[in-house]
Structure formats: structure tokens, C-alpha cells
Amino acid sequence: xxxxxxxxxxxxxxxxxxxxxxxxxxxxxxxxxxxxxxxxxxxxxxxxxxxxxxxxxxxxxxxxxxxxxxxxxxxxxxxxxxxxxxxxxxxxxxxxxxxxxxxxxxxxxxxxxxxxxxxxxxxxxxxxxxxxxxxxxxxxxxxxxxxxxxxxx
Amino acid sequence: xxxxxxxxxxxxxxxxxxxxxxxxxxxxxxxxxxxxxxxxxxxxxxxxxxxxxxxxxxxxxxxxxxxxxxxxxxxxxxxxxxxxxxxxxxxxxxxxxxxxxxxxxxxxxxxxxxxxxxxxxxxxxxxxxxxxxxxxxxxxxxxxxxxxxxxxxxxxxxxxxxxxxxxxxxxxxxxxxxxxxxxxxxxxxxxxxxxxxxxxxxxxxxxxxxxxxxxxxxxxxxxxxxxxxxxxxxxxxxxxxxxxxxxxxxxxxxxxxxxxxxxxxxxxxxxxxxxxxxxxxxxxxxxxxxxxxxxxxxxxxxxxxxxxxxxxxxxxxxxxxxxxxxxxxxxxxxxxxxxxxxxxxxxxxxxxxxxxxxxxxxxxxxxxxxxxxxxxxxxxxxxxxxxxxxxxxxxxxxxxxxxxxxxxxxxxxxxxxxxxxxxxxxxxxxxxxxxxxxxxxxxxxxxxxxxxxxxxxxxxxxxxxxxxxxxxxxxxxxxxxxxxxxxxx
Numbered sequence: 001x002x003x004x005x006x007x008x009x010x011x012x013x014x015x016x017x018x019x020x021x022x023x024x025x026x027x028x029x030x031x032x033x034x035x036x037x038x039x040x041x042x043x044x045x046x047x048x049x050x051x052x053x054x055x056x057x058x059x060x061x062x063x064x065x066x067x068x069x070x071x072x073x074x075x076x077x078x079x080x081x082x083x084x085x086x087x088x089x090x091x092x093x094x095x096x097x098x099x100x101x102x103x104x105x106x107x108x109x110x111x112x113x114x115x116x117x118x119x120x121x122x123x124x125x126x127x128x129x130x131x132x133x134x135x136x137x138x139x140x141x142x143x144x145x146x147x148x149x150x151x152x153x
Numbered sequence: 154x155x156x157x158x159x160x161x162x163x164x165x166x167x168x169x170x171x172x173x174x175x176x177x178x179x180x181x182x183x184x185x186x187x188x189x190x191x192x193x194x195x196x197x198x199x200x201x202x203x204x205x206x207x208x209x210x211x212x213x214x215x216x217x218x219x220x221x222x223x224x225x226x227x228x229x230x231x232x233x234x235x236x237x238x239x240x241x242x243x244x245x246x247x248x249x250x251x252x253x254x255x256x257x258x259x260x261x262x263x264x265x266x267x268x269x270x271x272x273x274x275x276x277x278x279x280x281x282x283x284x285x286x287x288x289x290x291x292x293x294x295x296x297x298x299x300x301x302x303x304x305x306x307x308x309x310x311x312x313x314x315x316x317x318x319x320x321x322x323x324x325x326x327x328x329x330x331x332x333x334x335x336x337x338x339x340x341x342x343x344x345x346x347x348x349x350x351x352x353x354x355x356x357x358x359x360x361x362x363x364x365x366x367x368x369x370x371x372x373x374x375x376x377x378x379x380x381x382x383x384x385x386x387x388x389x390x391x392x393x394x395x396x397x398x399x400x401x402x403x404x405x406x407x408x409x410x411x412x413x414x415x416x417x418x419x420x421x422x423x424x425x426x427x428x429x430x431x432x433x434x435x436x437x438x439x440x441x442x443x444x445x446x447x448x449x450x451x452x453x454x455x456x457x458x459x460x461x462x463x464x465x466x467x468x469x470x471x472x473x474x475x476x477x478x479x480x481x482x483x484x485x486x487x488x489x490x491x492x493x494x495x496x497x498x499x500x501x502x503x504x505x506x507x508x509x510x511x512x513x514x515x516x517x518x519x520x521x522x523x524x525x526x527x528x529x530x531x532x533x534x535x536x537x538x539x540x541x542x543x544x545x546x547x548x549x550x551x552x553x554x555x556x557x558x559x560x561x562x563x564x565x566x567x568x569x570x571x572x573x574x575x576x577x578x579x580x581x582x583x584x585x586x587x588x589x590x591x592x593x594x595x596x597x598x599x600x601x602x603x604x605x606x607x608x609x610x611x612x613x614x615x616x617x618x619x620x621x622x623x624x625x626x627x628x629x630x631x632x633x634x635x636x637x638x639x640x641x642x
Binding site: 097133 | 158159160161162250251252253254255257259261286289
């Protein structure tokens with residue numbers, strides 16, 4: 001089992017960041033690698049157990065199931081049902097924690113999975129940096145821009 | 154149940170931050186609120202179950218126990234066992250997480266506790282801001298310093314080392330109240346037989362004036378801090394002290410000088426634990442003056458019903474207590490005062506015959522009030538200038554108790570002058586009586602019991618901030634004061 005963990009600090013209040021990432025169907029709005037997304041079987045995006053089907057900008061398609069959602073803990077846990085990445089038993093959690101000093105957000109994104117031997121480093125890098133840190137960097141830009149443009153968080 | 158949560162990002166890798174925070178005694182190295190700290194019973198600071206006993210610079214004293222330590226998840230959970238701050242069922246958790254983006258550390262500090270009603274906001278702020286947020290900034294600064302600048306871990310040794318500071322009145326020469334300055338002074342850790350006391354109230358006594366002006370110059374080593382009476386809370390207990398514990402409310406009236414300060418390390422033997430019904434302020438008003446009244450009335454020439462006693466400065470700190478107690482013992486109290494309003498105050502406190510005089514003339518009035526007999530006992534705090542009048546005012550076979558010299562030290566007394574009336578002369582010093590611990594215990598207990606019974610009613614005439622001790626002395630010497638003067642640290 002490989003574990004990937006990426007964390008960052010986003011210079012915006014945790015409620016604002018949660019507002020952007022809570023929507024299980026909202027990846028295209030903020031994640032630079034995701035093109036389109038929909039929830040299968042007409043379920044709602046915050047119905048725990050729903051499945052999102054989304055496409056990557058480079059062409060791949062991924063299906064993920066929502067396992068846990070908490071507005072209290074600002075966290076969301078999901079598993080991969082199908083993907084072109086070559087990972088098995090993949091479960092990830094995205095969690096926010098308020099930083100009271102400066103009203104900022106500590107964001108953590110972690111995943112555990114199995115993969116073919118030899119693929120560990122490449123997958124850790126592409127998931128940890130490409131997906132997770134890439135997502136955080138995008139959130140930082142979006143929330144910074146939002147602030148400067150005067151739009152409400 | 155209150156929950157306090159604070160969090161921050163420390164600009165250092167998690168291993169460096171965790172190395173400091175996993176050491177349950179490290180807070181003495183980096184948290185500015187901590188005065189002293191040690192792990193009890195020689196246990197290691199990462200031994201789960203160990204207890205840290207520490208004091209804060211504001212005088213609070215606490216013991217906390219380590220409940221959880223996880224190097225895996227960077228978690229430390231601990232609870233308060235004892236505290237002079239009323240935090241009940243206080244459990245706190247420190248949790249670190251790595252911020253991989255920038256190799257920094259997220260520090261989450263949270264606690265739950267309850268408080269006495271009405272204190273929720275104050276204590277939540279004290280914990281959240283005074284402990285947690287202050288700690289965040291302090292540890293960040295601490296980790297920025299190069300290792301050579303960091304404080305060495307505080308060893309548990311008997312040798313006192315300077316730690317912490319106080320604000321004190323300091324004098325470098327004798328003279329008027331202007332010789333006082335108010336400055337920061339170091340506080341040493343207590344050595345064997347010593348404790349550190351955080352003062353809550355300081356008593357001003359005429360002996361402080363004698364120390365300041367040089368009459369009792371031998372009592373102070375210059376530069377030094379005057380004062381011989383105060384009340385406070387024990388903050389740290391040195392080795393070998395068994396009759397006191399951190400958190401005890403105590404008071405003292407003893408040499409050496411040094412009471413005009415906020416925090417003092419001193420020998421524990423002369424410290425008396427205060428009963429619940431004696432407030433800190435009353436203790437500072439009454440330890441030296443009350444024990445003076447106790448020994449003057451009971452241990453020199455015991456007062457009995459029917460005695461006529463002459464009390465000078467009858468509206469002063471000791472004077473009022475002498476009037477109250479002597480009248481309760483059945484004596485007729487004649488008192489001298491320097492104003493009409495003081496005469497009224499003395500009369501209200503047991504003085505049957507107040508005499509107003511500003512120039513030490515009172516013998517005629519005393520003789521008139523006693524059908525020419527004179528007084529059986531004179532409690533003389535006046536000294537030199539009142540010598541002749543006191544001699545005239547005393548009865549045959551009387552007792553002259555000279556315990557103060559406000560007008561100057563007596564000249565040599567020719568014994569034959571006393572022989573004209575068979576006068577017994579005593580020149581007692583309180584500290585010779587209180588030097589014996591059992592006598593000290595009895596004397597203080599008698600004073601506290603007399604207060605509880607309403608026999609003694611301490612009168613605080615004025616309060617000054619400690620920084621204004623010079624003004625307090627001016628006030629005392631101007632004869633404007635009545636009762637006790639308190640300095641507030």
C-alpha cells in the first residue's frame with residue numbers, strides 16, 4: 001500500500017475554501033487537470049455513495065465514489081472505481097482545517113493505493129504533485145483572484 | 154464546557170518543531186509565560202504519565218500530566234492536575250501536521266475545560282491568547298535562533314540561578330523618600346529552605362522609614378530593597394521545604410528587608426500560611442503591626458483589666474490595634490494623636506481619652522485623666538523628643554515599653570531617672586520574639602483569632618501602587634495617615 005500525502009496553506013478562510021471544493025461534481029470549476037464532470041443516476045453531489053464520472057484534459061476518464069462528506073470536519077473521502085492510472089484499492093481524503101492565526105486554511109490531500117511494482121514513485125509524484133498540489137495551487141490562485149476582484153467569498 | 158482552538162503554521166520542518174514540542178518540559182525554554190518548570194520524580198519528559206510542575210511569571214502555579222505522546226502522528230495530549238488558575242477538567246492536545254508545500258508545520262492546539270461561572274470569557278482568552286497564540290510566536294522565534302543562542306535546558310540543581318524578574322523599589326543611599334527608585338530586578342530560584350513568593354499586598358511600617366533614613370541603616374545592604382511585611386502566593390518551593398506548597402497563601406513580617414517588590418525568593422521559615430478568613434490585604438496590614446500589638450500587650454508586661462495604658466500615635470497602624478485590643482482586655486486606654494480627626498478615630502477604636510498634641514506635650518493631660526496617678530504602661534513609639542513627658546506621665550511601679558523612635562533614638566537613659574518612680578524599661582524588638590517558629594505560629598494565630606473574634610479590626614488608611622512607595626513614605630511621615638498603608642504590586 002502506497003501512501004501519498006500533500007498539504008498546503010491557502011490564504012483564505014476555511015469556509016471559503018470549503019465552499020469551492022465541497023461540490024463533488026465541481027472539479028472542473030477549480031482543478032486544472034479536469035475537463036468535465038457529472039454525477040451518475042441523477043443523484044445529488046452531496047449524497048454519500050454517489051458516483052462522479054469525469055474526464056481529464058489529456059483524455060482519460062475516471063469514475064469515483066463519494067464515501068464520506070463532512071461539513072463539520074471540512075472533509076471528503078472517495079474511492080476510485082475506474083481509471084487509466086493503474087491503481088487499485090485507491091481511497092483518498094481531502095480535508096481542510098482552519099488556521100486561526102491569520103484566518104487561513106490548512107489543506108491536506110492524501111491517498112492510499114496499490115500499484116504494480118516499480119510504478120510507486122511515478123504514481124506518487126503525479127498524484128501528489130500533479131493532482132493534489134496542482135489542485136491546491138489552483139485554489140490559491142482562484143481565491144486570491146476572488147479577493148482582489150471584490151467578489152464575496 | 155469550553156473548547157479553545159488555535160492553530161498556526163510554523164516556518165520550520167515538522168521534525169524540528171516536534172523535537173521541541175514532544176519534550177514535555179521544553180516550554181521553559183521557549184514560552185515567555187513560564188517562570189520555572191521541572192518534571193517530577195526525575196522522570197523523562199517523554200515518559201507518558203510524567204508530570205510537569207511549573208509556575209508562570211504572573212505567579213500562577215500548575216501541575217500537568219502527559220497522557221498521550223505519538224511520534225507517529227505528532228500528537229501530545231495532557232491534562233491539568235492542579236492549578237491556581239480555576240481551569241477544571243482541562244485537557245489539551247497539541248497536534249502537528251506537515252505542510253509539504255514549503256516544508257513547514259501546521260500546529261493545532263486545542264483544549265476543553267470548564268470554569269467557575271462568569272469566568273468563561275476571561276479564561277478562554279487567557280488560554281487561547283496568553284498560552285496558545287503567545288506560544289506560537291515564541292516557538293517560531295525560538296526556532297529561528299541559531300542553536301548557540303538557545304537557552305540550555307533548565308537543570309534540576311540545588312544551586313540557585315537567576316530566573317525571572319521582578320519590579321522592586323531600590324535605594325542606593327539613605328535619605329528622604331526621593332532615594333527610592335522603581336526598577337526591574339532579577340529573581341533567583343529558591344535554594345534549600347527557600348521559596349519564591351509572588352506578592353499580592355505589601356505592608357508599609359515605620360521601621361521602613363528608619364531603614365530608609367539610616368536610623369536602622371544596618372538592616373539594609375546598599376543598594377537594596379526595603380520592606381519587612383507582605384502577603385502573597387508561594388510560586389516555587391525550594392528543596393527541603395515541607396511546611397509550604399506552591400499555591401499556598403502566605404504572609405510574613407520579618408527580616409531581612411526586601412518586601413517592596415513584586416516577586417521575592419526568601420527563607421520559608423518565617424512564612425505563615427493564611428487562614429481563609431484573612432485576605433491578602435488584611436494580612437499585609439496586620440502581620441507586623443498585629444504581632445507587634447500581640448507581643449507588646451501580652452509578652453512584655455501583660456495588660457490586665459484595670460490597667461491604665463498610654464498609647465502614642467493611637468490612630469496609627471500599631472496604635473489603633475493597641476487601642477482595640479487593650480480596651481478589650483479591660484484596660485483604660487489613653488492615647489496621643491496629632492489631630493482632632495485622629496482623636497475621633499482613636500476614640501472609635503477603644504481609646505477612652507484621646508489627647509491631641511503635635512509637640513509631644515501630653516503628661517499634664519495624662520495626669521489629669523488619672524487623678525494624678527499616671528499610666529501603668531506606656532507604649533512608646535515616639536522616642537527621643539517625648540522622653541521627659543513620658544517620664545512624667547508614668548505612674549509609680551509602671552512599665553515603659555520603648556518599641557519605636559519616630560522622633561529619634563533615645564539618648565542614654567540614666568537608670569536613676571527610672572529609679573525616681575520604680576519604672577521598668579523594656580526595649581523589645583518584635584523579631585527577637587518571632588525568631589522562634591513556635592512563638593511565631595502562636596503569635597500569628599492569636600492575631601488571626603483576634604480578628605476573627607472582632608477584637609481586632611484592621612484599618613487600612615491608604616493604598617499606593619508599589620511604584621509610588623516614596624509617596625507612601627511621605628504620606629506616613631507627614632502624619633496624615635491613619636491605620637495601615639498598603640503598597641499594591
